[in-house]
Structures are given as C-alpha cells and as structure tokens.
Amino acid sequence: MKKLDLRALPAPEPLMQALAAADALQPGQALEVLTPLLPAPLLEALEARGLRWRSEPCADHGTWVAILRPAA
Numbered sequence: 001m002k003k004l005d006l007r008a009l010p011a012p013e014p015l016m017q018a019l020a021a022a023d024a025l026q027p028g029q030a031l032e033v034l035t036p037l038l039p040a041p042l043l044e045a046l047e048a049r050g051l052r053w054r055s056e057p058c059a060d061h062g063t064w065v066a067i068l069r070p071a072a
Contacts, residue, residue, distance in 0.1 A: 003032040007062040015042050022051055025069040033065045
C-alpha cells in the first residue's frame, strides 16, 4: 500500500497530491495519506469519485486517511 506524508506541505498541495494519488488507484487498491488538518474538501472529493475512505487523528499531529478504490 502506498503511503504519502503531506503534513509539511502548504495548502493546497496536500489536497492536490492526495487527489492525484487517489485518482491513480486501480480497483481494489488502497492508499494511506497523512494530512496537516482534517481534510474535509478531500473527503468530499473522494466521495464524489466513488472512493471509500476512513480517517483518524494522528498522535503526532495531522490526520491519517485511508483511501480505497472498490474492486470492480
């Protein structure tokens, strides 16, 4: 599973990079992303694309987001 730590990037880079990586997922593939804040715009965009996601706060700051493109 690919992992991206985007917490050190300025806005809107975390959103743009996370969406690009999510768009590249093949059916059944997953991605983990670390973002500096709760990424509400990202989560909305993932839902609009039909992707599944789960998020949790990180102990060391930011938010962990798991993204899954459902199998066909």
